[in-house]
Amino acid sequence: MALSKLRQPLLALALLTAPLASLQAEVLDRVAAVVNEDIVLESELDQRLELVRQQIAARQETRLPPEDVLRQQVMDRLILERIQLQIAESQGIRVSDRQLNEALNRIAAQNNMTLPQFRDALMAEGQDYALAREQIRREILLTQVQQSSVNRRINVSEQEVQNFLDSELGQQQIQAEYQLRNILFALPESATPEMIGQTEAKAMEARRQLEQGTPFAELAIAVSNAPNALQGGELGWRRESELPQALAKAINKLSPGEVSQPVRTPGGFHLLLVENKRGGKVQLVEQTKVRHILLTPNEIRSPEQTRRLIDDLYQRLREGQPFDELARRYSDDAASGSQGGDLGWTQDGQMVPEFEQVMNSTSKGEISEPFESRFGWHILQVQDYRTQDLGEEMLESQARNSIRQRKFSEELSNWLREIRSQAYIERKI
Numbered sequence: 001m002a003l004s005k006l007r008q009p010l011l012a013l014a015l016l017t018a019p020l021a022s023l024q025a026e027v028l029d030r031v032a033a034v035v036n037e038d039i040v041l042e043s044e045l046d047q048r049l050e051l052v053r054q055q056i057a058a059r060q061e062t063r064l065p066p067e068d069v070l071r072q073q074v075m076d077r078l079i080l081e082r083i084q085l086q087i088a089e090s091q092g093i094r095v096s097d098r099q100l101n102e103a104l105n106r107i108a109a110q111n112n113m114t115l116p117q118f119r120d121a122l123m124a125e126g127q128d129y130a131l132a133r134e135q136i137r138r139e140i141l142l143t144q145v146q147q148s149s150v151n152r153r154i155n156v157s158e159q160e161v162q163n164f165l166d167s168e169l170g171q172q173q174i175q176a177e178y179q180l181r182n183i184l185f186a187l188p189e190s191a192t193p194e195m196i197g198q199t200e201a202k203a204m205e206a207r208r209q210l211e212q213g214t215p216f217a218e219l220a221i222a223v224s225n226a227p228n229a230l231q232g233g234e235l236g237w238r239r240e241s242e243l244p245q246a247l248a249k250a251i252n253k254l255s256p257g258e259v260s261q262p263v264r265t266p267g268g269f270h271l272l273l274v275e276n277k278r279g280g281k282v283q284l285v286e287q288t289k290v291r292h293i294l295l296t297p298n299e300i301r302s303p304e305q306t307r308r309l310i311d312d313l314y315q316r317l318r319e320g321q322p323f324d325e326l327a328r329r330y331s332d333d334a335a336s337g338s339q340g341g342d343l344g345w346t347q348d349g350q351m352v353p354e355f356e357q358v359m360n361s362t363s364k365g366e367i368s369e370p371f372e373s374r375f376g377w378h379i380l381q382v383q384d385y386r387t388q389d390l391g392e393e394m395l396e397s398q399a400r401n402s403i404r405q406r407k408f409s410e411e412l413s414n415w416l417r418e419i420r421s422q423a424y425i426e427r428k429i
Helices: 003-014 042-058 067-090 097-110 115-124 129-151 158-166 168-174 193-211 216-223 245-251 303-318 323-330 353-360 391-422
Strands: 031-035 038-041 176-186 234-239 263-265 268-279 284-295 342-346 371-373 376-389 425-427
Touching: 031 042, 031 067, 038 042, 038 067, 042 067, 067 129, 067 391, 097 115, 097 129, 115 129, 129 391, 158 168, 158 391, 176 193, 176 216, 193 216, 193 268, 245 263, 245 268, 284 303, 284 323, 284 353, 303 323, 303 376, 353 371, 353 376
Parallel strands: none
Antiparallel strands: 031 038, 031 425, 176 234, 176 268, 263 268, 284 342, 284 376, 371 376
């Protein structure tokens, strides 16, 4: 394992997160700056400077700026972080251990490790794991306070969404993508009518062989004149706008698995296989209507008592007691509990993995056995299935997110300038 692959993610995090002074050297620090009622210590400044030097050194093509310039930039970053952390504290924003552990697991996975392996690797490099945890916690906290403060300043109107969808970029997003294979029967520029007829007949015969079960890739290798013939005619994912007009028109109404009729272009006759399709105005999504009962351990009910209660509720459901009545009485999910446990229509990606796994393996009308997720203990019942076209809704959502992301970047800069201008800052060194 190359150490640079492991170190890079944490160095990137550390650029945004100052180590806690209590975890550092025991020597008495000098105050580097006063920020409202808080301080930045000289040791924090020195430690951040060293981390930034390492980060820049890792980019071999980037030179270090002059020391005084670098020191000024790092001090500015520390001051701005202090102000944001003060805002987080005043707003009661916290990072739970669960959130922190999930972030650590993601970083470990990016390095192809388990969390214990990641911890051991850090320690082998001489890094303090407890310090790394606090650095990552602080980065998450900074992200949360930025999102909380900036998002409330952003509004995306329906007209902006429509304008985006009508724009060139929006039109590109609307277009469907097709995973394609092709077979080309080439024609010379000076082809005679007889040659054209013979070539079209070859294309029709090839299509007949495909209908009889000949694999497309096998036939492409055998008869195609296209440069990708030896790859089985594979074209990969293409948007309609990336194809000649005649080919785009030919595949527009094809479903995955279907082959086009021979399509004439200046280069010859094409057969196109649509292997898969994604995006576009029509996006059919499989949805499940589900309801659940959730029990969460709390100060009054221990984990053991919670497990006993969910088992008791499961037994009562099996005996015929109404699901909606038990959900209203016992569920700790207040929003769905008041609706008899109803979660409405859901689709892949909306629920936590444990919930989706049980939901997808439960038949219509069945009640699942109790299972645990990070939210607590659940019992669910699958009520129905349907296939829904969410194309327009998803396109509008994508457009809204694109606009919001652009506005967020702009508004974040404005917000950071504002909070800095409103803070009391006194530099000591």
